[in-house]
Amino acid sequence: MASFSHIFAVLAWFAFLHGSEVAASNSSLVPFRIMPLGASVTFGVGSTTGDSYRKDLEDLLLANGNTVTYVGTNKNGNFTDNAVEAVSGFVISQISALANTAVPQLKPNLVLLDAGTNNCNQGGTVPDAGANVTSLINNIFQQSPGATVILTTILVNPAAAQDACRVTVNEQYTALANKIQSIGAKLILVDMRSLAGPLVTDLADGRHSNDAGYVKMANVWFSGIQEVISKGMIVKPSTNATAVVGSTGNVAKSSTTSARASQTSSTLVTTPSPVKGSGTRAVGTGGREAGLRVGMGFMVAAAGI
Numbered sequence: 500m501a502s503f504s505h506i507f508a509v510l511a512w513f514a515f516l517h518g519s520e521v522a523a524s525n526s527s528l529v530p531f532r533i534m535p536l537g538a539s540v541t542f543g544v545g546s547t548t549g550d551s552y553r554k555d556l557e558d559l560l561l562a563n564g565n566t567v568t569y570v571g572t573n574k575n576g577n578f579t580d581n582a583v584e585a586v587s588g589f590v591i592s593q594i595s596a597l598a599n600t601a602v603p604q605l606k607p608n609l610v611l612l613d614a615g616t617n618n619c620n621q622g623g624t625v626p627d628a629g630a631n632v633t634s635l636i637n638n639i640f641q642q643s644p645g646a647t648v649i650l651t652t653i654l655v656n657p658a659a660a661q662d663a664c665r666v667t668v669n670e671q672y673t674a675l676a677n678k679i680q681s682i683g684a685k686l687i688l689v690d691m692r693s694l695a696g697p698l699v700t701d702l703a704d705g706r707h708s709n710d711a712g713y714v715k716m717a718n719v720w721f722s723g724i725q726e727v728i729s730k731g732m733i734v735k736p737s738t739n740a741t742a743v744v745g746s747t748g749n750v751a752k753s754s755t756t757s758a759r760a761s762q763t764s765s766t767l768v769t770t771p772s773p774v775k776g777s778g779t780r781a782v783g784t785g786g787r788e789a790g791l792r793v794g795m796g797f798m799v800a801a802a803g804i
């Protein structure tokens with residue numbers, strides 16, 4: 500694994516490169532191409548519809564005047580825009596592998612990341628959660644230039660030992676967020692363990708939110724999205740996505756295996772565009788974006804990541 504100093508050197512370079520792009524756009528008008536990235540909670544286990552927080556969040560964004568499309572190689576939920584990048588039971592390293600495949604293809608401009616719950620579910624503690632999630636976030640910044648990441652703390656759990664693990668993982672996430680923010684990279688942390696997030700009484704089965712819990716999660720994500728908008732972090736999605744999956748049908752709550760299999764029938768499109776809402780801006784590949792890719796290739800190679 501690359502050392503922290505290398506990772507942060509790369510992050511700092513991104514922050515530098517992206518400064519002028521941020522200033523050039525009104526973040527609240529830029530269409531969102533959101534990748535919900537995680538495991539069963541993101542997929543929608545515990546939700547009667549399979550929607551997870553995703554439909555509630557989309558409704559909040561649309562009501563706010565934003566243009567939204569979700570991207571991911573999987574689908575779940577009883578709504579049209581139900582693409583998701585999440586598999587039940589996945590630990591951080593598996594979520595990283597999902598992202599390494601999906602992010603370069605789908606080029607989200609916002610990633611909502613919820614990872615680590617299943618590491619705690621294995622028992623014990625997870626002292627390297629923060630380090631590995633830092634690498635995951637760094638990879639997202641490289642694979643989808645200009646992307647913003649919102650990381651969430653992991654949910655409360657009614658079992659004391661399980662919850663203690665979650666608390667220490669969340670402390671690592673707070674530390675990594677402070678470190679990444681200190682060099683100006685586009686990451687914020689939202690706290691699902693706050694009073695605004697699901698309480699133990701908002702869990703369906705001790706691990707996953709129920710419908711009321713997912714409404715709370717949507718509200719917490721929405722607050723985070725308003726924060727990244729106000730900070731001018733959101734830039735137009737890349738035109739260089741090679742695939743957009745979703746918005747083409749529903750997959751009822753289903754087993755992980757069959758839902759994953761559905762990705763083989765994904766629709767390939769060459770000019771992905773947001774499908775909902777109003778205020779869509781034309782997207783294009785400017786010289787700045789091309790220059791950015793060149794700069795990144797250099798830094799990535801130099802850092803040996």
Ligand SMILES: *[C@@H]1O[C@H](CO)[C@@H](O)[C@H](O)[C@H]1NC(C)=O
Nearest residue numbers: 524525526527528529564778
């Ligand atoms: C950005 O767009 C929003 C929505 O139209 C508007 O309210 C806001 O004033 C704009 N901000 C700037 C800096 O233009």
Ligand SMILES: *[C@@H]1O[C@H](CO)[C@@H](O)[C@H](O)[C@H]1NC(C)=O
Nearest residue numbers: 547548549576577578751752
């Ligand atoms: C799915 O959505 C449709 C249309 O809104 C609704 O009639 C149906 O009851 C929903 N199904 C479930 C399982 O929620």
Ligand SMILES: *[C@@H]1O[C@H](CO)[C@@H](O)[C@H](O)[C@H]1NC(C)=O
Nearest residue numbers: 500591592618625627628631
């Ligand atoms: C962290 O990454 C290392 C190196 O890939 C791996 O051996 C370890 O299992 C990972 N730990 C977690 C919690 O993801």
Ligand SMILES: *[C@@H]1O[C@H](CO)[C@@H](O)[C@H](O)[C@H]1NC(C)=O
Nearest residue numbers: 603738739740741784789792
């Ligand atoms: C789009 O991305 C692919 C793979 O990352 C790259 O090979 C290609 O050169 C890119 N195209 C443009 C127009 O930047």
